[in-house]
Amino acid sequence: DGRRRLPYSDPATFMAAPYRQNAFGTLDGLKDLDVALIGVPMDLGVTNRSGCRLGPRAVRAVERIGPYEHVLRVAPMGMLRVADVGDVPLRSRYSLESCHEDIEAAYKAVVAAGVIPLSVGGDHSISQAILKAVGEKRPVGLIHIDAHSDTAGEYEGSRFHHGGPFRQAVLDGAVDPRRTLQIGIRGTAEYLYEFSTDSGMTVVHAEEVEEHGIRRYIDVARQLIGDGPVYISFDIDSVDPGFAPGTGTPEVGGLQPREVLALLRGLKGLDIVGGDVVEVAPQYDATSNTAHIAAQVLFEMLSLVALREKPSI
Amino acid sequence: DGRRRLPYSDPATFMAAPYRQNAFGTLDGLKDLDVALIGVPMDLGVTNRSGCRLGPRAVRAVERIGPYEHVLRVAPMGMLRVADVGDVPLRSRYSLESCHEDIEAAYKAVVAAGVIPLSVGGDHSISQAILKAVGEKRPVGLIHIDAHSDTAGEYEGSRFHHGGPFRQAVLDGAVDPRRTLQIGIRGTAEYLYEFSTDSGMTVVHAEEVEEHGIRRYIDVARQLIGDGPVYISFDIDSVDPGFAPGTGTPEVGGLQPREVLALLRGLKGLDIVGGDVVEVAPQYDATSNTAHIAAQVLFEMLSLVALREKPSI
Amino acid sequence: DGRRRLPYSDPATFMAAPYRQNAFGTLDGLKDLDVALIGVPMDLGVTNRSGCRLGPRAVRAVERIGPYEHVLRVAPMGMLRVADVGDVPLRSRYSLESCHEDIEAAYKAVVAAGVIPLSVGGDHSISQAILKAVGEKRPVGLIHIDAHSDTAGEYEGSRFHHGGPFRQAVLDGAVDPRRTLQIGIRGTAEYLYEFSTDSGMTVVHAEEVEEHGIRRYIDVARQLIGDGPVYISFDIDSVDPGFAPGTGTPEVGGLQPREVLALLRGLKGLDIVGGDVVEVAPQYDATSNTAHIAAQVLFEMLSLVALREKPSI
Amino acid sequence: DGRRRLPYSDPATFMAAPYRQNAFGTLDGLKDLDVALIGVPMDLGVTNRSGCRLGPRAVRAVERIGPYEHVLRVAPMGMLRVADVGDVPLRSRYSLESCHEDIEAAYKAVVAAGVIPLSVGGDHSISQAILKAVGEKRPVGLIHIDAHSDTAGEYEGSRFHHGGPFRQAVLDGAVDPRRTLQIGIRGTAEYLYEFSTDSGMTVVHAEEVEEHGIRRYIDVARQLIGDGPVYISFDIDSVDPGFAPGTGTPEVGGLQPREVLALLRGLKGLDIVGGDVVEVAPQYDATSNTAHIAAQVLFEMLSLVALREKPSI
Amino acid sequence: DGRRRLPYSDPATFMAAPYRQNAFGTLDGLKDLDVALIGVPMDLGVTNRSGCRLGPRAVRAVERIGPYEHVLRVAPMGMLRVADVGDVPLRSRYSLESCHEDIEAAYKAVVAAGVIPLSVGGDHSISQAILKAVGEKRPVGLIHIDAHSDTAGEYEGSRFHHGGPFRQAVLDGAVDPRRTLQIGIRGTAEYLYEFSTDSGMTVVHAEEVEEHGIRRYIDVARQLIGDGPVYISFDIDSVDPGFAPGTGTPEVGGLQPREVLALLRGLKGLDIVGGDVVEVAPQYDATSNTAHIAAQVLFEMLSLVALREKPSI
Amino acid sequence: DGRRRLPYSDPATFMAAPYRQNAFGTLDGLKDLDVALIGVPMDLGVTNRSGCRLGPRAVRAVERIGPYEHVLRVAPMGMLRVADVGDVPLRSRYSLESCHEDIEAAYKAVVAAGVIPLSVGGDHSISQAILKAVGEKRPVGLIHIDAHSDTAGEYEGSRFHHGGPFRQAVLDGAVDPRRTLQIGIRGTAEYLYEFSTDSGMTVVHAEEVEEHGIRRYIDVARQLIGDGPVYISFDIDSVDPGFAPGTGTPEVGGLQPREVLALLRGLKGLDIVGGDVVEVAPQYDATSNTAHIAAQVLFEMLSLVALREKPSI
Ligand SMILES: [Mn+2]
Ligand SMILES: [Mn+2]
Ligand SMILES: [Mn+2]
Ligand SMILES: [Mn+2]
Ligand SMILES: [Mn+2]
Ligand SMILES: [Mn+2]
Ligand SMILES: [Mn+2]
Ligand SMILES: [Mn+2]
Ligand SMILES: [Mn+2]
Ligand SMILES: [Mn+2]
Ligand SMILES: [Mn+2]
Numbered sequence A, B, C, D, E, F: 001d002g003r004r005r006l007p008y009s010d011p012a013t014f015m016a017a018p019y020r021q022n023a024f025g026t027l028d029g030l031k032d033l034d035v036a037l038i039g040v041p042m043d044l045g046v047t048n049r050s051g052c053r054l055g056p057r058a059v060r061a062v063e064r065i066g067p068y069e070h071v072l073r074v075a076p077m078g079m080l081r082v083a084d085v086g087d088v089p090l091r092s093r094y095s096l097e098s099c100h101e102d103i104e105a106a107y108k109a110v111v112a113a114g115v116i117p118l119s120v121g122g123d124h125s126i127s128q129a130i131l132k133a134v135g136e137k138r139p140v141g142l143i144h145i146d147a148h149s150d151t152a153g154e155y156e157g158s159r160f161h162h163g164g165p166f167r168q169a170v171l172d173g174a175v176d177p178r179r180t181l182q183i184g185i186r187g188t189a190e191y192l193y194e195f196s197t198d199s200g201m202t203v204v205h206a207e208e209v210e211e212h213g214i215r216r217y218i219d220v221a222r223q224l225i226g227d228g229p230v231y232i233s234f235d236i237d238s239v240d241p242g243f244a245p246g247t248g249t250p251e252v253g254g255l256q257p258r259e260v261l262a263l264l265r266g267l268k269g270l271d272i273v274g275g276d277v278v279e280v281a282p283q284y285d286a287t288s289n290t291a292h293i294a295a296q297v298l299f300e301m302l303s304l305v306a307l308r309e310k311p312s313i
């Protein structure tokens, strides 16, 4: 009847996607979806400032993402069956361990349903649980955009924390380190991340991007990944705090958002089997820019899913 | 299975109520509800700072409202069938007139369905359209909590603006001025509001509340309203800007939130037939306190609906 | 032609008063005025956080002050010839001493022109220089609303600082301590202010207002002041930081704005010969509430000037 | 007398220019000016977040713009007769249509007086009304810096909105599309802007600037414009939200401020006949960076006016 | 040499107390102290917004607390040997259980050294561990100022969380419920706190304070406590969010800071054996008012310790 | 015992260095140190917005700086004896002159003790006093990163102000202008800084960095400085306000943080004899990004000190 939704109306969902309530815990909650947009409001794995448990709500609150990606020339919502399926149910907000179990179980259901998960954290430890599901059948390639390599070992007695998911994912056989690119890396804990190079990952530091330009690394990424399945994990702290202050472990001297966009757009055609956007802590995001970048990256991931050339799922 | 929703999980709805998508525009969208929680994201009627079009989203984003009202001793969500039915569809964000038509039409559907509307604006001009529906069959009493009487006439060529809804509502026959209490009134435009006293409304200024205490005015309110139907209109600028800065026409020297709560709780048993919470402009709400008070007041209204002694609908 | 100014249009002046450019430094810059609204953007006298040099601009930026005072029932702009005459010219932003000389000179010109000065600081040390002009001919009474008595002696080698203006004013013969009320006093430096009681000032602490109510102290004030000339000095830190965070030396447990308004309105009829509003530091004023209260108090002062019963000037 | 104005003193005007009160509505209000700095506090044309009605005041509040442009080596205030003439008087804040009529009328008076208008909005729809005056006699060239092409047609029943001014300006014969450069374009509504390329405009996307560098597009601009008259329209959302968060429809991945400055400085010598800076919404500008960039761009425009080589007016 | 510390100079410690580095873990780290000011930067026990792990740093950053308490007429730093002993060392930031063990161990060392602990949290669950030490020898009385009774049982599988410390403390024999006053209580989870009344605690709701005035409850408190040992636990969410927004589970309609100050000052002479200030989450504290109130309350506690009439330790 | 400090625990010191209390004023307060981290909380020398007196505290509050510099491959804290020695004691907060005397005296003690000072201001005028000590024996080279050349003469009657330290340092014989690089320069006061080029300094503007890349200027810097002693002075306003809004005289179009880092890292091996980070005004730093960059730059300076190849001290 000529009446359209305003960008700021109604309960906010990821990219204004339809909301599928109670998707988890029912048998057919994920039926008939190509892509599930999932929140994981858990921040027990951080080393410094907490707060990214509110990341999913902050990303949902962003107005005006999509419908069109003007560089990739695609309107993905029209090509895929997509829903915001709400947040992973967590039985206890006091136990990092039980949260990891709950996340793993939820994503195994998603993968079992043949649905591609695009997730919003939550701290980066969640990728460990997600990859247990996504990479269960075969190791996947990884595009990991972050200020930190996140391949440290057990810390303060916990196997779960946001500094270690990708070590675990490799040890779990869920990620193929030779098909892994880590980019945007910098900061003051480099010595903790030897596992990255030891295991064969390709690590590109932020200052290399500044020196050589992002476009060189699109080629690197495409060559590494080839046409096998690939997961994209985007830690918002990869971006310079000038653009993305709302995160718990910021590092000066990061990527520009337009470099991140160029990199992601450069992945057009690859076989994306999942992705996540993590570490958005809106308490530190005075302008909501951080959530905005996160939402835009989520949209780029969705666009890439729509444009897969040889989809494996 | 022992898993509960976290206060900060999933798409945010008013007081965490279930979300009924597409409630408007379908024949049975409002079926089987006692109370509809409705957003009206429209701010074309303001005289000063715009921004309250984002009020509904801001009030939804508040965590931890309810389930229990400890003074009234009621858990209203368990007693009533309640849903967040989304926002009123508006055909044009550029026309104050057409927005008013759309609001009136939507609320006529709500009233026709026998559902009590509790609304979140939006600017106060929306009450004019809402009352056209709620007060269509017979004039209703009015508890109007505001810094301003909002009974001015046409202004700058417009019959619709946030300084005039209650004059129109009286002229429309929707509100009974002798069963009307305006409370919290103050500020610099008093001379515009002669209609209030001329028409027989009872006007209580903020400084009177400071001098005599709020409890005196609970009695005044109950006497005025009696056991006929009553609508509650709560303009957040009634509250002192120290507590509620996020609004477009703040006035120094307002009510304390606990005075507002005491007043509302004092209305227990009355025949509430609708209510609204308006003028929340989150851009000016650095702490989200304003939205928080608004959400709490919405919850008080819902509690009052649950406790009506002689409900007319 | 039917077109009125919007509250947010045009360069902002105090209470939207007309702007008289270059009022200082020309012979007839202050001619034909009853009241001059004057900014004093100087904060070299603070003991803690600087920033109130931006106070005058912040108070000007407040929208919608006046035209009507609904308790005093007066529209003062229509009764008095009022202008925003800009800020006191200061020859050096590096010398507290020379600033004091410049302020004193400027106010002597204002007083000589028979104009009542209402000022916005700047730090409270400015009152010392202003009172040298206003109280030059005879000592004036003083209503001093503040968290601090500001009657300390020389500090760190300086006679000028925001903790001492009223000691100096008494010593200068500009203020009559027996016709002085200090109200709102509290905080952690009480021991510095023995001069207040020693000299005969009446000191009312914030907790006394909380305990006994503000209205008791209206009587005290009126009795002290009588019908002689009186100056009103309002330090925004008198108000509780919950309402007025934007100041350099906040003290928990202060006055409510509505208590300040009640007190000022209670002074109706007195012979106000000047007033100031000081210590507004907008950098700490996330909501602009502090500036708003300051602007409202300035308006109350103007209203009181309009309502003087036996004006001495 | 050796006393200079402090950057933060006195009522704030655009770039601290002298304030000419009541410039509109009097016969000779614009007399003897080369350039009029004009505010247009109107935001009824936005599609998303309102608030830029406060843009003019926010840009005025910026301290320390000028007097010298160190790259262009010019101090324009000394070469031109410039004044802040206040804001366009608007008869109704409730009617987008009447605002457009009022703006058009005001600018026709400016153009008739032979004065070059440099404006601060307000939403981008105002350019449509301004260009009706500036381009009335002959179509002008256009340098349009924006995230959006703003060449959409009627929307939700309104010919006036911030997504369409340049389509209308072309249809009005006020802008020559072949002498038009749109730069900074990106975002999710590309499909609405086919008119840009269809009509012959040159459209440069943000990612092209990132890839090739801004200096390439200075040449493009100079070639397109030649030595005919040109208008510059600067939408602050062209700049990346990391630098300019204070706007209603931000888009990730925009221009850097230093690229905008380089582009503008590259236009030295062109025949600038007017310019505007729009879409500054200070409610979203936690650091005032957005207003700061806007004020600097206004200063660049003024500098370019001072350096015109073959001025047509 | 005449040079004093500025309020904003040097590393910030609680109330500018001297900093005793490495107080924990060495044998004589707490030697010769009357009072230890201790931070507990742990927020794993919250139910909603995390962030109060940064509470201790925020309270330290407050300038200008003390040296004089003007109502109690005491300068406690001069009467007691006081130090900021840093924060409790925590072996893992990922385990709520191990944090509780570490806190308990640290406070047992404090108590063993005969030192009175005044603590800054951290979430309220820490009081449970602290009271295990403070109340180990005999149950203590409790003045508990909070919006919540915090006497719920195990939740989501955890005995430790900020909604239950005082149930545990009673069950541990550390707190005497008949000598316990809970005041400021309100909010939406009342039904969880039956243990309070069942065990014999005196519970005063916020609306009772509003209705009857705080001074009535000073008498109640003194009668309950008598001259036995008493612990004071102050949850910042007892205060209305208008004054103290920086907390994780705010509740509309709380105490005014001046009521809290009056209550605490009313406890003069009691045998205070410890105290804590918890739930300060600076991420939500745009003005730093919340931290300011917390620091002032800490100072009141210190003043009360200095004024004990029959000290048991 | 396996317990480590959390990044957010304990009183905050510069880069979590140990705190040496009372370092100034005692004979051996600086004994056995290689590097002293010193705060200078003084902002009386600013021309516009005050507030950087709180800079040292803001930089201390930054979490997670170091221990490792991943590009320089150094962990400087392990190689040098470093302490936060607190802030320079200042006898009067009201006298710019006496502050300069106090600063000079303190730094002469530092230099006499053979300790390298790395300082955090405060306004840039402090460099003048610091260099009187550091360059007393022989002129030093200077890497000066700033938006402003800061070589103006006396201003408003004061030799001390933040626009002139390096003119004075050259005139004092403390800085060798031919071994001086000023980089990042831009803005509206260029005409005040002729002394820079007249005296032989090399001045690189921000737009040159944007055009040619920062790496070109590393070579320029190394050639200018050679292997003589060099001081690094970093004014945070060199960085674009998008990244570093928290400063008093921001200028649009500045350096990116990653360019600053690249430049500093390019100075590896030089004989750094001191450095400062100035003009951090946290009141304007909504995200704390500004303080974060400042802390990171301080860490880069410390890393460079650790890597000196031919240290002169
Ligand atoms: Mn990560
Ligand atoms: Mn990371
Ligand atoms: Mn209203
Ligand atoms: Mn109102
Ligand atoms: Mn004062
Ligand atoms: Mn004061
Ligand atoms: Mn535009
Ligand atoms: Mn745009
Ligand atoms: Mn609690
Ligand atoms: Mn609580
Ligand atoms: Mn400088």
Ligand SMILES: [Mn+2]
Pocket: F146, F147, F148, F235, F237, F238, F249, F279
């Ligand atoms: Mn500078």
